[in-house]
Amino acid sequence: MDMSENWKEDVAESEEFDFPPDPADDFEWVPATKEVAGNMPDLPLETWQSPSTSRREFLRGVVCSGVAVSAASYLWAGNSSEARAAVRGVERLVTLNINGKNRRVDVAPNETLAHTLRYKLGLTGTKIGCNRAECGACTVLADNTTIYSCSTLTHQSRGKKITSVEGVAAPDGTLHPIQQAFIDELGPQCGFCTPGQVVAAVGLLKKNPKPTEDEARRALSGNLCRCGAYDHYLKGVMRASGRA
Amino acid sequence: MTDVMHSFDLFAPASIEEAAKLLDKHGKEAWIVAGGKDSFDWFKDRVKRPSAVIDITGLKQLHGVSDKGNYISIGALSTLSEIEDSSLLKKNFPLLVEAAGRVASPQIRNSGTLGGNVAQDTRCSYYRDGFPCYRAGGNTCYANTPTAMNREHALFEASRCVAVTPSDTGPALVALEADMVIARDGKTRTVSAEKFFIGPATDITRMTVLEKGDILTEVRVPKKWAGAKQYFEKVADRETWDFALVNVAMVAKVSGGKVSDVRMACGGVQCTPRRLSNVESLMKGEKVGAEMETLAKRVAARGAKALNYNHFKIPLMGNLAARAVRSLA
Numbered sequence: 001m002d003m004s005e006n007w008k009e010d011v012a013e014s015e016e017f018d019f020p021p022d023p024a025d026d027f028e029w030v031p032a033t034k035e036v037a038g039n040m041p042d043l044p045l046e047t048w049q050s051p052s053t054s055r056r057e058f059l060r061g062v063v064c065s066g067v068a069v070s071a072a073s074y075l076w077a078g079n080s081s082e083a084r085a086a087v088r089g090v091e092r093l094v095t096l097n098i099n100g101k102n103r104r105v106d107v108a109p110n111e112t113l114a115h116t117l118r119y120k121l122g123l124t125g126t127k128i129g130c131n132r133a134e135c136g137a138c139t140v141l142a143d144n145t146t147i148y149s150c151s152t153l154t155h156q157s158r159g160k161k162i163t164s165v166e167g168v169a170a171p172d173g174t175l176h177p178i179q180q181a182f183i184d185e186l187g188p189q190c191g192f193c194t195p196g197q198v199v200a201a202v203g204l205l206k207k208n209p210k211p212t213e214d215e216a217r218r219a220l221s222g223n224l225c226r227c228g229a230y231d232h233y234l235k236g237v238m239r240a241s242g243r244a
Numbered sequence: 245m246t247d248v249m250h251s252f253d254l255f256a257p258a259s260i261e262e263a264a265k266l267l268d269k270h271g272k273e274a275w276i277v278a279g280g281k282d283s284f285d286w287f288k289d290r291v292k293r294p295s296a297v298i299d300i301t302g303l304k305q306l307h308g309v310s311d312k313g314n315y316i317s318i319g320a321l322s323t324l325s326e327i328e329d330s331s332l333l334k335k336n337f338p339l340l341v342e343a344a345g346r347v348a349s350p351q352i353r354n355s356g357t358l359g360g361n362v363a364q365d366t367r368c369s370y371y372r373d374g375f376p377c378y379r380a381g382g383n384t385c386y387a388n389t390p391t392a393m394n395r396e397h398a399l400f401e402a403s404r405c406v407a408v409t410p411s412d413t414g415p416a417l418v419a420l421e422a423d424m425v426i427a428r429d430g431k432t433r434t435v436s437a438e439k440f441f442i443g444p445a446t447d448i449t450r451m452t453v454l455e456k457g458d459i460l461t462e463v464r465v466p467k468k469w470a471g472a473k474q475y476f477e478k479v480a481d482r483e484t485w486d487f488a489l490v491n492v493a494m495v496a497k498v499s500g501g502k503v504s505d506v507r508m509a510c511g512g513v514q515c516t517p518r519r520l521s522n523v524e525s526l527m528k529g530e531k532v533g534a535e536m537e538t539l540a541k542r543v544a545a546r547g548a549k550a551l552n553y554n555h556f557k558i559p560l561m562g563n564l565a566a567r568a569v570r571s572l573a
Contacts, residue, residue: 089254108251110248115248133281133285139351142354152355153280200351222485
């Protein structure tokens with residue numbers, strides 16, 4: 001059927017269709033009555049506005065004041081940021097060293113590193129699997145040791161060199177020996193745990209360039225693989241050992 | 245998938261004095277975080293929602309392992325990996341190195357601290373899931389009912405609560421007669437590892453003597469047992485990540501085939517690391533051998549009161565004690 005402007009009428013005419021009454025049709029907006037105002041003793045009656053307007057105004061107010069507060073903390077913070085952190089809590093704007101670059105990010109106090117990497121910096125190679133330090137999909141390197149980024153506050157990573165899976169390959173795009181070995185050994189099946197496995201293996205080779213099979217197994221023991229491709233990853237590490 | 249953490253104010257003090265001030269100011273709302281491996285689970289589950297979180301990882305003086313003559317000092321913020329890699333500890337206390345190396349997974353050991361490992365809360369799944377049990381301030385135990393899943397719970401000294409200590413380093417420190425240094429209001433006090441852990445009969449809402457306002461700063465391991473025979477073994481459902489069902493830590497001095505002194509402790513069977521004093525007393529002055537193994541196995545779990553699903557821990561404890569004895573041969 002050709003949908004014209006007044007399709008309601010067309011339908012009604014053609015099929016004798018009875019539309020149910022639309023409650024919005026006879027809605028009449030009335031200003032707030034005295035009872036409503038009675039619940040808000042602090043506000044005089046004339047300041048009361050319809051909910052939609054007041055919500056918008058409220059949001060604008062909050063955004064403005066937020067800007068004012070963070071600007072103020074910049075102007076008057078001085079050099080004693082450590083002392084500030086002790087008395088008034090941490091700065092929201094922090095500099096993080098991610099994959100060799102300094103990135104300025106606005107970070108909430110309760111934000112995890114995995115969240116910041118994925119949703120603020122767009123580095124979605126780091127996966128969030130269990131989000132409670134069990135599965136290892138979120139593994140990143142902090143000063144060359146592996147950590148679970150889902151269970152680390154971003155503020156705790158200030159001053160550390162963070163390497164996510166995006167920073168593992170060479171700048172010209174050449175894959176890290178571990179990445180190449182995982183491809184050669186058919187490591188990934190579904191691939192969700194692979195970024196974590198890559199970072200854990202890279203972390204191992206940084207500490208121990210020629211690990212034994214047992215050492216490699218132990219180093220990757222904090223990374224779950226639901227496809228069960230553990231042996232493939234292990235073979236990959238052994239293939240890359242001595243080459244990183 | 246869990247929720248994001250509740251919103252809180254994060255403080256990063258640079259000295260113990262500042263941290264103490266913050267703890268004082270925020271009182272019951274203050275929560276100390278170091279590695280955060282225990283804390284963030286609580287926050288994500290929204291079971292605990294403190295409004296002021298104090299990140300003490302900036303307290304530089306609480307890091308590192310050092311030799312102080314009579315004892316080896318381990319800063320409470322030393323990560324479990326640092327303990328695992330410390331040549332000083334490897335030489336003197338392989339027991340502690342072994343125990344730290346069996347905690348959780350490599351990533352957790354890289355950020356989890358020794359202080360956190362001994363001060364962590366119990367893993368009772370009912371308590372963790374936010375059930376209003378005795379430990380959470382309620383008036384019932386959900387783990388000790390006819391249908392409850394309690395295979396991970398206590399065999400000994402349950403008092404209303406049947407939760408167990410989850411720590412691997414705890415039994416090791418109890419066996420090594422370590423001392424815990426606790427700072428509060430600019431003063432420090434020292435508590436022996438054995439008294440550091442407390443059971444439900446003492447305070448049902450805490451696992452350790454630490455109260456709000458206390459900071460565990462240092463663990464001192466006396467050199468009394470340096471170079472002695474040491475043994476650690478942990479049995480868990482999974483080889484990695486999982487908490488111990490039962491673990492055993494033993495230090496012993498053997499001369500001329502006879503045990504002159506011994507200390508043995510088990511984790512995972514009681515709210516605190518349990519000293520196996522009956523095994524110790526049968527070993528002292530006796531000849532190491534198959535007979536001692538058999539006896540140790542027989543008495544290790546004496547007095548155990550099993551719940552519905554944790555009977556298996558009784559032979560497990562006996563076997564672990566026997567294996568510890570066998571390691572002396």
